[in-house]
Amino acid sequence: MSYDVAAIRSRFPALRAGIAHFDGPGGSQVPDAVAGAVAGALTSPLANRGTITGGERAADAIVHGARAAMADLLGADPRGVVFGRSMTALTFDLARTLAAGWGPGDEIVVTRLDHDANIRPWVIAAEAAGATVRWLDLDPDTAELDDIGPLLSERTRLVAVTGASNLVGTRPDVPAIAAAVHAAGALLMVDGVHLTAHEPVDVRAMGADFYACSPYKFLGPHCGVLAADPALLETLHPAKLLPATDAVPERFELGTLPYELLAGTTAAVEFLAGLDTAATGDRRVRLVTSMTAVSAHERPLRERIEAHLATLPGVTVRSRASTRTPTLLVTVEGREPGEVYRYLAERRIAAPASSFYALECSRRLGLGDGGALRIGLSCYTDDGDVDRLLEALSALVGN
Structure with a gap:
C-alpha cells in the first residue's frame, strides 16, 4: 500500500x-480535479444530449462516462445507474413507484438506525398505499441493529437499511440481512451515502436490490445516485413526461441531467481510484485497492x-x-x-x-x-x- x-x-x-x-x-x-472537471464542462460546448452537434455529443459522453464511473465505484452495472438531484429525491421517487403495487396486508420494514431519507419516503409511501410499517430496533448500548428475522414474512415487500449509520457509524451485516430479506421474497434498499466514502462497495456481493449514495460525500459534487439491476428497473414504471424516453435508466431521470455535476462525479471517482498510488489494474480494481487503503488510513x-x-x-x-x-x-x-x-x-x-x-x-x-x-x-x-x-x-x- x-x-x-x-x-x-x-x-x-x-x-x-x-x-x-x-x-x-x-x-x-x-479536490482540484473535481472543481476543474465541473468548470471544464461548463466552459466547453454543451447542449442537451444528442449525436449531431459537438455540444450534444459532449453531454452524451459525460452521462455515459459518469454511469461507467459510478458502476466501477459500486461494483454495479452502468445500465442500472440512475442520477438525480439527491439521494433523498431519488428515494422518494423510487418509493412512490414501488408503492403503486402495494396495498393493505403488505408490509415494509425500516430501521431506527437509518437517516430519515431511508425511512420517511418508505413510511409515507406505505401509509398512502395502506401497507403496514414495521420497525427494526437497535440496542442503545451497542448501537447495533436487532435481528431482522422476526419482522419478515411472506407479506414483506421491501426492507430499507443503511450500509453505515451517518450518526454513529454502525455497519450492519448487510449481506446477512439481504439473504433473509430475499428468502422472504422481498426487496432490499440500502442507503450507501455514508458507507461509500469509507469502504470498497460491491452492491452485488452485499445483495442490495437498490443502492443509493451521494457523490458529495466522497469528494464529488452535489447530486444523487441510485444503482440497481437494469432488469429490475425494467419492471418499474415511474411517472414521467409523455415525450420523455421510456428507456432504462433514463425513465427514472426527470428533466435534463446536470452535466457539469456528472463530469465532477466522474472526476471524483477517478481521484478515489488514485488514492493508493501503488494500485494497478483497471479502474474497478484500483478503486477497491484505494478504498481499502482509505479504510486502513x-x-x-x-x-x-x-x-x-x-x-x-x-x-x-x-x-x-x-x-x-x-x-x-x-x-x-x-x-x-x-x-x-x-x-x-x-x-x-x-x-x-x-x-x-x-x-x-x-x-x-x-x-x-x-x-x-x-x-x-x-x-x-x-x-x-x-x-x-x-x-x-x-x-x-x-x-
Missing part, C-alpha cells in the same frame, strides 16, 4: 484555509481519538458497534452539544453537533432531537488534524 496523505491533502484547495475538517459525514471537501486515526477520549472526564462516545466507519458521536457532561461545536469552531476545527437527520437513532440513544457532537474522519484527515482536535477537547474539559 502506498498512501501519502500529505500529497492527497495538497490536492484540496479548501484545506489551505487551515481548518481541521471532521465534518466529512455531512459533505467532504473537494482512517482506522488508526479513529482508534487514537477513541483512546484519548476514554481518558477525558465526562466525555462519552456513543459509537460502539463492533463494525463501524470512522465516525464518533460524542457527548460532554455539563455541556450542550452546540456549545462544544462552537468552541471547536472558534479554534478552526469543524466538528458539528446535531442529529444529522438520523432522528430515530438519536432519540433511541436518549439524545432527543438535538443529537450530539459528531467527529468524522475522511481520506484527507491527518495526525495534525487529530492533534488539534484532542488538544482542544482536553482543554475544554480541563484535562
